[in-house]
Amino acid sequence: MTSCSGRLSEILRHQAMLLEHIVTEQRYYPDYYRVTFYGNFPGAIRDKRFIYRGYEWEKFGAFCERMLNKHTGAQLLKTLGDPPVDIRFGNEQYIQCTAVTPEADRARPIFVNPDVPLRVRNYYEHSAINVFSSSRQIKKPTRDGTEEIWVEKTYFTTEEAFPTVLRRSEVVGLDVVEISPLENALSEVEQKTKELAALNTKYQALAKTSQVVSTNALAMSLNSAVDAPLNTGIGSYRQMFFGPDYIARNPERAELVDKLRAAIDEQVRVIDSCLKLHKHLCPHEFIPFHETLEKFFKKNFREEIRRLAADELSEMIPPSATAGSSYQHSLYDQANTPSTARGNFVLPPLQLGSSSMMPASASYPPQSPTSGNAKNPTPHFKQTPLQRHLAHLARHGINGVSSAPGESGASDSLSVESLRNSFVNVGNANTVHTSAGDAQMSGTSVAASNVGSLNSFGSRLGRFSRFGSISFGRRGNNVS
Numbered sequence: 001m002t003s004c005s006g007r008l009s010e011i012l013r014h015q016a017m018l019l020e021h022i023v024t025e026q027r028y029y030p031d032y033y034r035v036t037f038y039g040n041f042p043g044a045i046r047d048k049r050f051i052y053r054g055y056e057w058e059k060f061g062a063f064c065e066r067m068l069n070k071h072t073g074a075q076l077l078k079t080l081g082d083p084p085v086d087i088r089f090g091n092e093q094y095i096q097c098t099a100v101t102p103e104a105d106r107a108r109p110i111f112v113n114p115d116v117p118l119r120v121r122n123y124y125e126h127s128a129i130n131v132f133s134s135s136r137q138i139k140k141p142t143r144d145g146t147e148e149i150w151v152e153k154t155y156f157t158t159e160e161a162f163p164t165v166l167r168r169s170e171v172v173g174l175d176v177v178e179i180s181p182l183e184n185a186l187s188e189v190e191q192k193t194k195e196l197a198a199l200n201t202k203y204q205a206l207a208k209t210s211q212v213v214s215t216n217a218l219a220m221s222l223n224s225a226v227d228a229p230l231n232t233g234i235g236s237y238r239q240m241f242f243g244p245d246y247i248a249r250n251p252e253r254a255e256l257v258d259k260l261r262a263a264i265d266e267q268v269r270v271i272d273s274c275l276k277l278h279k280h281l282c283p284h285e286f287i288p289f290h291e292t293l294e295k296f297f298k299k300n301f302r303e304e305i306r307r308l309a310a311d312e313l314s315e316m317i318p319p320s321a322t323a324g325s326s327y328q329h330s331l332y333d334q335a336n337t338p339s340t341a342r343g344n345f346v347l348p349p350l351q352l353g354s355s356s357m358m359p360a361s362a363s364y365p366p367q368s369p370t371s372g373n374a375k376n377p378t379p380h381f382k383q384t385p386l387q388r389h390l391a392h393l394a395r396h397g398i399n400g401v402s403s404a405p406g407e408s409g410a411s412d413s414l415s416v417e418s419l420r421n422s423f424v425n426v427g428n429a430n431t432v433h434t435s436a437g438d439a440q441m442s443g444t445s446v447a448a449s450n451v452g453s454l455n456s457f458g459s460r461l462g463r464f465s466r467f468g469s470i471s472f473g474r475r476g477n478n479v480s
Contacts, residue, residue: 022123029126030054032102033063034134034156034171038077038087038094047088049171051100051132051158064097071095080136100132100156118202130161130169138178144249151179182253185237186260193267196221200274207281215282219289222278225271226296234264235300268304271297 031054037045054063064076074093077083087094104125110116111124135153142148157173179187199218206213228235237260240246247254275297279290298305 023117023119027119027123028056029122030056030058031060031063032100032132032162033060034096034098034100034132035067035168036096037071038083038096039074039090039092041071041093049156049174050168051156051162051171053162053164053167060097060099064095067095067097098134100134102126102129102162103131103133103155104129105131118198121198127163128161130158132156132158140178142249148181150181151184153177153179180253182241182256182260185241186256186263189234189237189260189263189267192225193263193270196225196267196270196274200270200277203274203277203281207277213281215278215286218274218278219282219286219293222271222274222293225267226293226300228300234267237264238303265304265308268301268308271301 033052033054034049035052036047036049038047040046052063058066068074068076071093074095077087077094077096079096080098082088083094083096102125104111106112108124111121133153133155135151138150138152139147140150153176155173155175155177156171157175158169159172160169162169199221203213203215203218241257241260247257275290275294278293282290
């Protein structure tokens with residue numbers, strides 16, 4: 001091991017340089033093609049499928065021309081399906097070429113981890129893979145006699161993972177999947193959302209640097225998203241799948257319709273984020289183009305924007321603000337909620353005093369408004385010392401009347417004015433006979449007063465409870 005240290009260090013430095021190039025260098029990944037050889041070819045390649053890795057910047061036409069030049073006398077088979085028997089096993093040579101898409105394993109940690117750089121993710125989307133796919137459209141009849149355009153997707157599994165030394169590998173596995181129009185629409189929307197999200201992540205990172213950023217890639221992707229061609233894109237999906245007749249004809253696809261609607265909503269959110277980023281990064285001369293993108297976005301996604309705005313607004317408003325409740329219920333909730341900002345000073349709902357305009361029978365002893373049983377009342381509020389003394393006076397037939405030291409009219413507010421400006425008048429209580437004749441009830445006639453400190457006043461009031469009714473007035477006023 002010691003003798004190989006120099007060679008090992010050289011290999012590790014070369015490996016470190018390759019890993020660094022994945023992150024730092026701009027790469028252009030070649031395309032992949034499926035090639036099938038039919039007819040009078042050598043036994044090693046006759047009637048076999050291979051996946052070829054093209055050269056950099058080599059397009060489909062150039063690749064087909066290279067294959068024909070390599071196999072002189074062969075003809076290019078332009079059909080996509082399996083050819084007839086006379087072509088497959090005839091004396092002439094045919095080459096069938098089809099462009100394929102690499103299918104990376106999205107469950108790998110490198111695709112799940114959001115912290116992986118975008119260039120590293122792009123590298124593994126085109127490298128270290130052995131599964132490829134190609135698609136073609138087919139027509140299938142529906143229940144009502146019409147035809148739907150389905151997508152037949154074929155997956156090819158190669159013997160070796162790419163890249164390889166020979167730039168080709170034989171296909172050892174074949175799997176065909178038929179995709180409905182609804183599933184295909186969902187796949188296209190999700191793929192476009194991933195493309196926009198990747199660009200959003202890339203340009204957000206570039207926005208934090210001081211270098212000049214070209215927004216062409218972001219602008220082209222946004223343009224294709226907000227202004228799709230006629231009868232394509234999300235506009236056609238709305239007309240085709242979101243109508244009530246489609247669910248009625250295909251009730252088993254209701255869940256997929258909901259997934260498609262959610263995928264479109266997610267794409268609208270990503271487009272909105274990309275538009276804000278594009279507005280921040282685009283040069284001044286591209287401002288009119290950006291405004292055009294925003295107009296198309298608001299026009300073509302009007303329904304989704306309105307619905308998402310309403311949903312976000314309902315999430316921002318707490319449930320208590322939207323729930324319908326009466327005034328009394330709100331007061332009940334507030335009364336039962338402990339407050340730490342101030343003292344728990346609550347006036348109980350007692351019949352404090354009967355007005356001269358009210359009949360005498362309207363005065364009753366203090367009782368909880370929620371208690372229906374007179375034998376076992378359950379007070380809802382805690383009484384203050386003043387209220388307990390007033391209740392004591394009422395039980396003994398003493399009618400306590402108070403008047404404000406300030407204004408002569410009754411007021412529900414409390415005044416900070418001292419009791420030194422008030423005096424006490426003691427009189428006899430009035431007895432009120434009810435219409436029944438014998439029953440006598442003492443009315444607790446107490447008006448709300450501006451008397452300042454209630455606790456100290458309650459202790460003074462207890463000293464005069466044995467003399468009769470108590471009333472207050474300002475010094476200097478005539479007392480009757």
